Amino acid sequence: MNAKTLKTWLSVHSGIGIAAGLLLFIAFYAGALTLFHHEIEEWSAAAEPPAGPPPTLADAQRLLDGVLAQAPKMAADIRLQLxxxxxxxxxxxxxxxxxxxxSFELGADGQPREQQDRGELGEFIHRLHYTVGIPGAWGTYTMGVVSLLYGLALVSGLVIYLPVLARDLFALRWGRNLKRLWQDAHNAVGLLSLPFxxxxxxxxAVLCIGTLLLAPFQFLVFEGKLLALIGPQAGFSRPVQASGTPAPPLKVEQLVAAATRAAPGLEVERLHLRHHGDAAAQVEADGAVHERHLSRAVRVELSGTTGALxxxxxxxASYSSGTALLRGLxxxxxxxxxxLALRWVYFVLALAGAFLFYSGNLLWVESRRKHQQAAQPxxxxxxxxxxLGVALGCIAGISALFVGTRVLxxxxxxxxxxxxxxxxxxLCVLWALVRPLPKAAFELCVAAAALTGCIALADAAMLGPRLLxxxxxxxxxxxxxxxGAALLLLLARATRRRARNGAPHSVWALGA
Incomplete structure (x- = not known):
């Protein structure tokens, strides 16, 4: 590859990385924690009194009846999570x-109790993963576009690195040239985790903006019928028209039994009831089976009055190609x-991905340093x-949520x-903008380490006997x-050492 072509690919790679890197850092760091969403919810509730006996299908029926008594119009479309x-x-x-x-839950008195739309820790971190904090659907769409850019950055990075693949894959050249060390680490992490x-x-991209990508075909090619054709394969509900004729609906226990008869081995997790109490009522039973496939998801569509399939x-075992692709993704x-073992592997890979975007931004900064003059671009x-502000602020912010949840x-x-x-x-972004850069880097690393370490201290203070x-x-x-706190402190130490002993004209130097 000639020098001009290589320079073009390098410009594409670095430009896209800078444009999307900060958002991707948040998505990957929050995504690493989202892998343990249920464990985080269980951790959050550790200080609460033990729950009563597990709810039964009779409790589910009582909840459904109570909700529809309070809000009868919700019978047109209501979901029951088991x-x-x-x-x-x-x-x-x-x-x-x-x-x-x-949203409703069953209160201690056996009556429905409406839940408030609150920001529980696990759910907020999950939402942060796919919206990076941008409100509404715009956050999801933004991350879909960022995912496309992310894919282009992967392709351009691979094109750049292929010529030196065999020579430099495992090279971590320690020494005074810290930029080269960061470059080696960036390349190694990126290439070794490339399949993931x-x-x-x-x-x-598919999960965030897949539906938007189908819009041109929906309206220009299939005359508005595309979603009706592929909707059931993609997990969308089929349209249902009410007949206007009342009919006694099946009980929750009967619907679950009908679903398990239609799909032996199914563990029903959710019932989606539409036009409940109407002769044309339909129910979707969603759940999982223990089969040796990439996806275990099952959907059974039943009549709400007869239980017929x-x-x-x-x-x-019988997915269409489209359903298999989407569920597999x-x-x-x-x-x-x-x-659990694979989730820990994904956890490490997600943190490595966050490091990839953090190091990529720092390499972009270092590559634009003027080596022989004090004034820097x-x-x-x-x-x-x-x-610094966004990456370390994200870490500090999430750690603060863990501490606050445990203490309060x-x-x-x-x-x-x-x-x-x-x-x-x-506050972290503002601190990084107003403080001298090398001091801000050290201080923010220490602050993030302190908040992360306080998670363990808060557990010890509030739940000491359980720890023992x-x-x-x-x-x-x-x-x-x-x-995590120890690694952040090591980063703080390295940052301060570089500020004192590194290149004098770097943006990280105390004299810069």
Whole structure:
């Protein structure tokens, strides 16, 4: 490859990386934690009194009847989440009378109790993963576009690195040239985890903006009929028209029994009821089967009055190619197919991905340094400050949420989850913008390390007896937090050492 072509590819790679790197850092760091969404929810509730006996299908029926008595118009479209994998019993849907989504749980008195739309820790981190904090659907669409750019950055990086693949793959050249060391680490992490990054980029784009990408075909080629054709394969509900004739609906227990007869081995996790109480009522039973396939998801569509099977059962062994592709991408993206060990592998890969974007931004800053003059380009300084503020602010903000949840409890802290995260993030960005850059880098590393280490301290202070009894979940969270704090302190130490002894005209030097 000639020098001009290589320079062009390098410009594409670095330009895209800078444009998307900060958002991708947040997505990957939050995504690493999202892999343990249920464990985080269980950790959050560790200080709460033990729950009563697990809810039954009779409780689910009682909840459904009570909700429809309070809001009868929700019978047109309501979902009933059955207890499974850490999820509790819940009924939810859009109330046609108010055009708002409402969610209900069963209270201690056996009556439905409406849940408030709160920002619980696990759910907020999950939402942060696919929206990076941008409100509404715009956050999801933004991350879909960023995923496309991310894929292009992977291709351009591979083109650049292929000529030196055999020679430099495992080269980590230690010495005074820190830029070369960071470059070696960046290249090695990127190339060794390339298959996973390809999956993340592809699946991220499909999951976030897949429907938007189909829009031209929907309206220009298939005359508005495309979604009706592929909707059931993609997991969308088929349209249902009410007959206007009342009919007694089947009980929850009967619907679950009908679904398991149609799909032996199915563990029903959710019932989606439409036009409940109408002669044309339909029910979708979603759940999972224990089969040796990438996806375990099953969908059974039943009549809500007779329990008769309306359409072919969607299960892994009989998926269409489109369904297999979409379900497979979902499971590949979240690592849902290999158990706990695979999730830890994904956790490490996600953190390595965050490092990839952080180091890429720092390499961009360093490559624009003027080696023989004190005055440095303003754009390099601004990007260095934003990288520090956003990356370390994200880490500090999420750690602060863990600490606040443990100290105040999940119920009292729920309304503060989002404000606290954005306040910490904004404070870190502001600190990086106003302080001398090398001092800000050291101070923000220490602050992020302190907040991360405080997760273990908060557990020890609030739940000391459970820690002493060897609670595995608490020990896992606390040891992970302490390891993260230690790594951040090592980064702070290296940052201060470079500020004192590194190149005098670097943006990281104390004299810069």
């Amino acid at each position: 207890p499974h994998d850490g999820h509790g019993l819940r009924a939810y849907g859009q109330d046609p009378a108010t055009k708002t989504w409402r 990054h390809i999956v993340f980029a592809w699946s991220g 309306l359409h072919e059962v969607q299960r892994p 979902q499971n590949l993206h979240y690592g849902d197919f290999g158990g 303003r754009r390099a300084s601004v990007m260095a400050r934003l990288t 409890g999940p119920d009292r802290f729920a309304d503060a989850v989002q404000p606290v995260y954005f306040a910490v993030l904004a 009894r060897g609670d595995l979940l608490l020990w896992t969270v606390d040891l992970t937090a302490l390891l």
